Amino acid sequence: MMQRYGFLVLLLPLWLAGCATHLPPATVHESQTTNIDNYEYLIGPGDTLNIFVWRNPEISGSFLVRPDGKITTSLVEDIEVSGKAPSALARDIETVLSKYIKDPIVTVSVSGFVGPFSEQVRVIGQATSPQAINYRKNMTLLDLMIEVGGLTEFAAGNRAKLIRVENGQQNQYDLEIADLIESGDISANVDLLPGDIVIIPESWF
Template identity: 60%
Template sequence: MNRVGPQILGLLSLCSIVLSGCETAPLAPNVEPPTEYTYIIGPGDTIEMFVWGNPEVSRSIPVRPDGKISAPLVEELPASGKTPFQLARDIERELSKFIRNPLVSVIVSGFVGPYSEQVRVVGQATKPQAIPYKENMSLLDLMIVVGGVTEYAAGNRSTIVRTVNGVQQQFRVRVDDLLEDGDISANVNVLPGDILIVPEAYF
């Protein structure tokens, strides 16, 4: 007899909880977006490191899956979880061992972000995916990125799973009203780390 692994059982349990809560979950409040949001670097990002007066050291650097970067004169430096400003100061400290008073600028050119900041869209979206959070991102922005929902979607039973004060909560969103009826009142703000689940319609 085939055994069902604990990961599969956990996923099935989560799906059943989410689906059972679709009808009873409260509507998502239109919360205020984070004030003065600053992008946080994550694995998979690409950064441009500019060292003024030292073009031989300046270059484009990928952030490795372990969240670290390696560059000339800079080895195994943690980058994930930092702002570009913070990373620039850390690079300056490393380079100061070899270069007098280095001045570094860091620009992110390929955006992925840390997993905790990404917004995920799963289920009956046209292109389910994880999306880097952007300032003032809304439900409509998510729908544009994922190309809307499939013909099998029950858009008005969609839910957002969100962590509030350390507790995971579920809120209902009206995707069909937003996309099909143009009801702008259904367009709510999303927050870093939100998960949008678009279920399949019952036939």
């Protein structure tokens, strides 16, 4: 009897391995910014929106963008705001409010900038403080490395890669971060775009 149970115990890992399935890859959200000169801030979950409706202070106010990318105002529930520029959102709100108010004039400003995930720049691997960072217009690789505190002592900075989604395709570019930081080689500095991912591997020795 013990031999039979032992045989089943040996078979169990093989059976579990045969039943294992792979999760589908995460959806890739391409940034709407394809050139540093046409960058416009887009609203994201966690942002605080200050919405002012001219001559209607009772429906104006500050609203926190929920994790689902929506807000609720005193007149309209579940307005989709994530991924929109503040000016575009103002026009959308005017369209909605026109059902209740004659010729509404709306302005939208943002505080507590977070932005959508597709617009954030991420650093993973051998950075001192790997993290996701809010993109700023004209941000460069050097600006990013200052934000994350530079490289660790184990980093292979000149083997770093930049991953960027362009026209629905994932492209990879070589970076020479060690030359930029340690040697001051400004030619190694490059412009970044929202959604970029910088991967810094560990040195082999």
